[in-house]
Amino acid sequence: MTPFKPVLLEAVGVPDGHSIASYKSRGGYAPLEKVLAEKQPVDVVEMVKSSGLRGRGGAGFSTGLKWTFLPKDHPGPIYLCVNADESEPGTFNNRILMEDDPHQVIEGIILSSYATRASTAYIYLRYEYPQSWHRLQAAIDEAYAAGYLGKNIRGTTFSLDIYLHRGAAAYICGEETGLIESLEGKRAWPRIKPPFPAIEGLFRKPTVVNNIETMACVAQIARRGVDWFKSIGVPADPANPRDPGSYGPKLYCLSGHVEKPGCYEAPLGITARQLIDQFGGGVWKGRKAKAVIPGGISMGLMTESELDTPLDFAGPGKVGCLGLGTAAVVVIDDETSIVDFLHNSCRFFAHESCGQCTPCREGTSWSLRMLERIKAGQGRLRDLDLLLEIGTTMGMMPGSTICGLADGAAWPIKNAIKKFRGEFEDYIKRTNPSGWMVTDPVPALQIVGAH
Amino acid sequence: MPVVIVDGQEIEIGADERLNCIEAARRAGKEIPHYCWHPGLSVVASCRMCLIETGQRDAATGKVTMVPKLVPGCQTPVKDGTVIVTESQLVKDSRARVEEALLIDHPIDCPICDKAGECLLQDYHFEHGQAERRADLHPFTSRKRDVGPTVTLFVDRCIMCTRCVRFTREVSGTSELMVTSRGAKEEIDVFPGFPLDNKLAGNVVDLCPVGALGDKDFLYQQRVWFLKREANVCGGCSAGCSIHTEHNQDTVYRLKPRENPHVNTWWMCDDGRYGWHHLHDQSRVLAAGRRRDLRGNGHGTPGDAFETIEWADVVTRLRDDLKAAGRLAVAVSPMLTVEEAWMLCAIARSIDPEAFLSLGHVPVVGADETFPGGFTIRAEKCPNRKGVEEVLALYGAGGRSWDDLVAHVAAGKADAAWVTGGYPTPWIDDATAASFADLTCLVVQDLFESPLMKLATWRLPAAGFAERAGTWVNVAHHAQSFGQAIKPPAGVWPEGRLFWNMLGRRGLYDPVGVRQQIAGSAAPFAALAGDVPATGVDLRVRQLA
Numbered sequence: 004m005t006p007f008k009p010v011l012l013e014a015v016g017v018p019d020g021h022s023i024a025s026y027k028s029r030g031g032y033a034p035l036e037k038v039l040a041e042k043q044p045v046d047v048v049e050m051v052k053s054s055g056l057r058g059r060g061g062a063g064f065s066t067g068l069k070w071t072f073l074p075k076d077h078p079g080p081i082y083l084c085v086n087a088d089e090s091e092p093g094t095f096n097n098r099i100l101m102e103d104d105p106h107q108v109i110e111g112i113i114l115s116s117y118a119t120r121a122s123t124a125y126i127y128l129r130y131e132y133p134q135s136w137h138r139l140q141a142a143i144d145e146a147y148a149a150g151y152l153g154k155n156i157r158g159t160t161f162s163l164d165i166y167l168h169r170g171a172a173a174y175i176c177g178e179e180t181g182l183i184e185s186l187e188g189k190r191a192w193p194r195i196k197p198p199f200p201a202i203e204g205l206f207r208k209p210t211v212v213n214n215i216e217t218m219a220c221v222a223q224i225a226r227r228g229v230d231w232f233k234s235i236g237v238p239a240d241p242a243n244p245r246d247p248g249s250y251g252p253k254l255y256c257l258s259g260h261v262e263k264p265g266c267y268e269a270p271l272g273i274t275a276r277q278l279i280d281q282f283g284g285g286v287w288k289g290r291k292a293k294a295v296i297p298g299g300i301s302m303g304l305m306t307e308s309e310l311d312t313p314l315d316f317a318g319p320g321k322v323g324c325l326g327l328g329t330a331a332v333v334v335i336d337d338e339t340s341i342v343d344f345l346h347n348s349c350r351f352f353a354h355e356s357c358g359q360c361t362p363c364r365e366g367t368s369w370s371l372r373m374l375e376r377i378k379a380g381q382g383r384l385r386d387l388d389l390l391l392e393i394g395t396t397m398g399m400m401p402g403s404t405i406c407g408l409a410d411g412a413a414w415p416i417k418n419a420i421k422k423f424r425g426e427f428e429d430y431i432k433r434t435n436p437s438g439w440m441v442t443d444p445v446p447a448l449q450i451v452g453a454h
Numbered sequence: 455m456p457v458v459i460v461d462g463q464e465i466e467i468g469a470d471e472r473l474n475c476i477e478a479a480r481r482a483g484k485e486i487p488h489y490c491w492h493p494g495l496s497v498v499a500s501c502r503m504c505l506i507e508t509g510q511r512d513a514a515t516g517k518v519t520m521v522p523k524l525v526p527g528c529q530t531p532v533k534d535g536t537v538i539v540t541e542s543q544l545v546k547d548s549r550a551r552v553e554e555a556l557l558i559d560h561p562i563d564c565p566i567c568d569k570a571g572e573c574l575l576q577d578y579h580f581e582h583g584q585a586e587r588r589a590d591l592h593p594f595t596s597r598k599r600d601v602g603p604t605v606t607l608f609v610d611r612c613i614m615c616t617r618c619v620r621f622t623r624e625v626s627g628t629s630e631l632m633v634t635s636r637g638a639k640e641e642i643d644v645f646p647g648f649p650l651d652n653k654l655a656g657n658v659v660d661l662c663p664v665g666a667l668g669d670k671d672f673l674y675q676q677r678v679w680f681l682k683r684e685a686n687v688c689g690g691c692s693a694g695c696s697i698h699t700e701h702n703q704d705t706v707y708r709l710k711p712r713e714n715p716h717v718n719t720w721w722m723c724d725d726g727r728y729g730w731h732h733l734h735d736q737s738r739v740l741a742a743g744r745r746r747d748l749r750g751n752g753h754g755t756p757g758d759a760f761e762t763i764e765w766a767d768v769v770t771r772l773r774d775d776l777k778a779a780g781r782l783a784v785a786v787s788p789m790l791t792v793e794e795a796w797m798l799c800a801i802a803r804s805i806d807p808e809a810f811l812s813l814g815h816v817p818v819v820g821a822d823e824t825f826p827g828g829f830t831i832r833a834e835k836c837p838n839r840k841g842v843e844e845v846l847a848l849y850g851a852g853g854r855s856w857d858d859l860v861a862h863v864a865a866g867k868a869d870a871a872w873v874t875g876g877y878p879t880p881w882i883d884d885a886t887a888a889s890f891a892d893l894t895c896l897v898v899q900d901l902f903e904s905p906l907m908k909l910a911t912w913r914l915p916a917a918g919f920a921e922r923a924g925t926w927v928n929v930a931h932h933a934q935s936f937g938q939a940i941k942p943p944a945g946v947w948p949e950g951r952l953f954w955n956m957l958g959r960r961g962l963y964d965p966v967g968v969r970q971q972i973a974g975s976a977a978p979f980a981a982l983a984g985d986v987p988a989t990g991v992d993l994r995v996r997q998l999a
Contacts, residue, residue, distance in 0.1 A: 356637040365555030368638030402523030
């Protein structure tokens with residue numbers, strides 16, 4: 004594999020790399036001026052579409068295609084929402100971009116707004132990122148001063164205002180319609196679809212919601228061209244007509260039990276093992292990996308034997324994971340209990356479920372209670388079947404919920420129990436020698452006295 | 455016509471109808487269970503009880519393509535060729551799981567819950583749930599708190615359908631209720647200092663599919679399975695909301711709105727909802743009485759001054775007294791039914807062919823109040839002004855108001871007056887009543903004592919709204935016929951029964967027969983011929999036709 008020179012992370016380590024002067028010295032904003040002078044919005048849409056850029060937020064939907072869903076000749080306003088509510092456990096690539104190279108993001112937002120004919124863009128920022136908040140706001144102010152934002156940018160008829168909105172620390176605000184509701188000042192309960200945001204989104208107007216990293220990619224495509232972008236990554240599988248390919252560089256967030264955790268840029272399609280060994284310096288303390296989360300906790304688990312799976316948009320799905328997600332790779336070493344992992348995962352989703360749909364609200368909470376009971380030494384083998392049933396019936400894919408949070412909660416449960424059932428059974432038999440075989444309904448946990 | 459296929463059964467729907475799967479399936483006689491969906495509120499599709507399988511039949515080939523996952527019936531519109539499957543194993547399993555999930559945090563305190571017996575959670579669990587409880591049992595709790603002066607929230611019973619929250623946002627427009635917290639810990643609540651106290655607040659109790667929202671007025675008063683319900687019309691204002699009067703052993707326990715797309719849709723106001731207590735007020739006039747001496751000897755308390763007269767004697771002696779007195783003036787109360795008003799006018803004219811007829815007092819409080827959802831509470835606090843006016847017009851007394859009658863009497867143009875009332879609240883002051891002081895014979899027929907009744911020669915009890923049968927015409931000319939819900943208290947004859955007997959009719963008072971007689975003889979009421987549907991008829995529409 005040829006050494007890959009970071010593009011999106013080019014400013015990392017550059018002194019004052021977050022300033023507009025530094026960004027321009029690296030060639031920034033010149034592509035924007037060129038586009039504004041020479042191209043029509045449809046050309047930009049076509050450019051992004053032909054680059055094969057897929058959204059970096061988690062679902063991996065084609066960005067250019069998403070833009071074409073906007074109604075033609077709409078009188079406006081059309082809104083662009085940039086999703087910076089980065090709350091998927093293990094994920095921090097947006098944070099690096101916003102803190103170290105905010106102008107790259109802003110240039111991408113301006114280009115995307117131009118393409119979608121949006122004159123207002125909102126950045127929905129995760130509450131827990133104060134540094135990003137300061138850096139982004141400073142960068143927005145710089146961009147206004149330099150004439151890249153505001154009325155009639157660079158003498159064209161195109162105007163754009165960017166508003167930086169700070170969320171209140173809820174995972175569900177990262178769901179695109181939850182984000183829209185939250186921006187409108189409401190409780191972030193994801194909306195039922197249809198209508199999709201492209202038709203009726205923020206303030207009931209056509210809206211595009213894109214991720215921060217997607218915006219940075221748009222800026223790089225404008226700067227380096229479609230061919231450069233398509234030269235990186237994994238081409239479409241000719242055997243699968245529904246696979247649009249996974250092109251471009253990707254920021255992988257490597258964390259957990261590795262020697263050198265961090266955010267690394269690599270071409271899409273690098274395998275988990277390569278990522279851990281080449282970038283992460285291997286599993287820590289000389290241990291072996293037991294499991295690896297491919298892209299944020301909601302994507303499920305890969306076992307050690309599945310580590311050669313390429314981390315592109317299609318790869319993790321082939322080993323029973325939900326997808327690439329945010330490409331946040333979390334390594335779990337062989338001395339960690341998978342029961343603990345699942346307990347932690349269930350606790351997160353029970354806490355973050357918005358509570359709108361019954362299967363998710365009660366399913367996440369019930370699975371947490373079962374895990375708490377198992378951890379308290381009151382587990383039964385039957386609980387594993389119940390957990391698996393919850394895991395397979397909860398979510399958008401079986402159709403039982405409005406948004407994908409439940410799928411994200413279900414996948415770790417499903418993967419952990421299917422792939423590590425033996426360990427769960429051993430744990431239950433060991434900690435509950437007298438009751439593991441009971442199949443009757445169990446008494447209340449409070450009587451057990453745990454938690 | 456578009457055709458929808460429900461469990462293999464083809465149902466035609468109107469070309470312009472916008473139905474969802476729940477409504478379409480209902481046409482085929484299939485009930486898709488649902489909690490959060492309500493036709494009067496926005497769709498949130500969050501309870502997931504109405505998950506079904508759907509598909510599309512290709513018009514050309516007849517081939518059916520199914521959606522590969524479950525979809526909410528409430529959120530899925532039907533069109534030509536839509537296939538709905540409500541009873542597949544997948545659907546049944548899904549319903550059982552939703553039921554199971556809803557019961558995880560539910561206290562299952564049915565024995566002490568007011569909703570038991572009319573609870574969707576009970577009904578659906580019986581029909582769609584599973585016998586075994588697989589979830590970890592939770593200790594029984596029954597936390598409750600007031601969310602407003604009339605409503606108590608039983609926190610743990612709530613299944614988070616958010617119907618109540620949406621009602622306060624979309625219909626009453628007052629937005630008192632909200633959801634707090636997240637996930638399984640979320641609760642319905644109000645903001646401190648902003649209680650649920652709008653005039654439509656009681657509707658949230660009706661909307662609640664479980665026992666989470668309790669009506670303090672009804673709480674612990676009666677188990678619902680003892681209640682009998684009669685389709686009635688609210689007499690609280692001229693909107694004439696369709697209601698169910700729910701009663702047991704001639705005692706009303708609560709009123710519920712009855713769905714009527716022409717009048718009140720699904721709602722009623724709290725003034726109407728709690729406006730039945732006067733029916734059981736101990737201070738009601740409960741017997742027919744005649745003053746012991748006909749004039750000039752009215753000293754002492756009113757109770758002492760009157761001699762109770764048997765109703766059979768009232769029928770003849772009242773007529774005799776009025777005839778003997780001379781020129782008659784009659785106030786026809788807007789609380790009377792069309793049938794009663796018509797009979798009263800007939801009696802009046804049979805006693806004195808020149809009798810002065812007018813509308814009775816029309817109570818008005820404030821101004822009409824319209825809520826963002828379109829519901830209007832009328833300022834006119836009587837149910838049948840339009841109906842009585844139409845009847846008066848038939849007798850050549852159209853347009854005459856209560857003030858005209860007072861002026862007529864004050865001017866000494868009458869020797870006798872018969873004032874009908876039926877007003878649940880005080881309605882006449884001493885000064886107005888004084889105009890009637892010099893009459894030879896004054897008949898006052900009302901629910902309660904009043905300055906006017908103090909002067910009466912004849913004191914007659916009136917019936918309350920649930921004790922009447924007949925027809926009321928609301929402010930929009932919409933006529934609704936209804937039956938008697940409860941018997942009046944012992945000693946009280948509803949007006950219709952007295953009038954019926956005074957007209958010399960035989961047998962029991964037959965309001966339907968009287969209505970058909972009116973409809974057959976008077977063009978403005980032609981629409982009331984035959985059976986009147988439960989939702990009523992618009993009198994004007996039939997006239998135009």
